[in-house]
Amino acid sequence: MTKAELVDNMAQDAGITKVQAAAALKSFTDNVIETLKKKEGKVTLVGFGTFSKTRRKARKGRNPQTGDPIKIKACNVVKFRPGKHLRDAV
Known part of the structure; x- marks a missing residue:
């Protein structure tokens, strides 16, 4: 599964737009990275x-x-x- 496919699935499952799903995924990955830097x-x-x-x-x-x-x-x-x-x- 690619990032684009994941964003599509997230948008469909949550009933949100692809832009909102992409923003949520970016926020998740950014927070994981920042936490692991500690x-x-x-x-x-x-x-x-x-x-x-x-x-x-x-x-x-x-x-x-x-x-x-x-x-x-x-x-x-x-x-x-x-x-x-x-x-x-x-």
Whole structure:
């Protein structure tokens, strides 16, 4: 499903215009991003799942083309853990 298809479905399900649905989706994604930027950022949607931020340590990797070892810097990554309702539905 693409963003445009999601906006269409949201508009139809909620009985609102596509512009309003697009604004609601943008607000949701912006708020999730802003929350995850915080030090202990975590977004929990009961039944759907939890978005959380974790720190990945620096590690050694390998260039797949040349086989040379490379250093991979530490970084933050976003993880999603599905909730019970989503797990049961899939």
